[in-house]
Amino acid sequence: xxxxxxxxxxxxxxxxxxxxxxxxxxxxxxxxxxxxxxxxxxxxxxxxxxxxxxxxxxxxxxxxxxxxxxxxxxxxxxxxxxxxxxxxxxxxxxxxxxxxxxxxxxxxxxxxxxxxxxxxxxxxx
Numbered sequence: 001x002x003x004x005x006x007x008x009x010x011x012x013x014x015x016x017x018x019x020x021x022x023x024x025x026x027x028x029x030x031x032x033x034x035x036x037x038x039x040x041x042x043x044x045x046x047x048x049x050x051x052x053x054x055x056x057x058x059x060x061x062x063x064x065x066x067x068x069x070x071x072x073x074x075x076x077x078x079x080x081x082x083x084x085x086x087x088x089x090x091x092x093x094x095x096x097x098x099x100x101x102x103x104x105x106x107x108x109x110x111x112x113x114x115x116x117x118x119x120x121x122x123x124x125x
Contacts, residue, residue: 002026002114006096009119012086016123020081022096022116033099033106034079035059036070038092038121045095049081050106059106064090086123093118 008020022034035050049070050059058070069082079096097112105111 002028002031002098004096004098004114004116006094006116006119008081009094009121011122011124014086014088014123014125016086017082017084018086018121020083020094020096020119020121022079022081024077024079024098028077028098031098031100032102034072035097035099035106035112036079036081036094037097037109038090038094039118040092043092045109047107047109048094050099051079052106061107083121086121088123088125091121091123093120095119 003025006022012018031053033050033052036048037045038048039045048061051070051072055072067085071080095118096116098114099112101111103111
């Protein structure tokens, strides 16, 4: 079992920044990757970014490239999502997720085994 606790959401003006955190506990030693997804009201959950456990490979949704940065602190079993130049369309509940699968398809929800409870990000115009 793995427990994920995500945090760091809030209300920010357009152009502002937030940093999300996701702390993993439990059976993390066999984890392959962690990711961030988001879900806006009335929309499906979508991929935002992912990173492999060693931190050597990262993946991003096209619309966040250059604005968001995912990083890993293995000593703390924590993944971060630094979000800069935020836009109103980034408003959503953000969820972290953990994958125990060796794959290159980390942009798909089906590749993840555990999920955090979600943290709300609201960007005002």
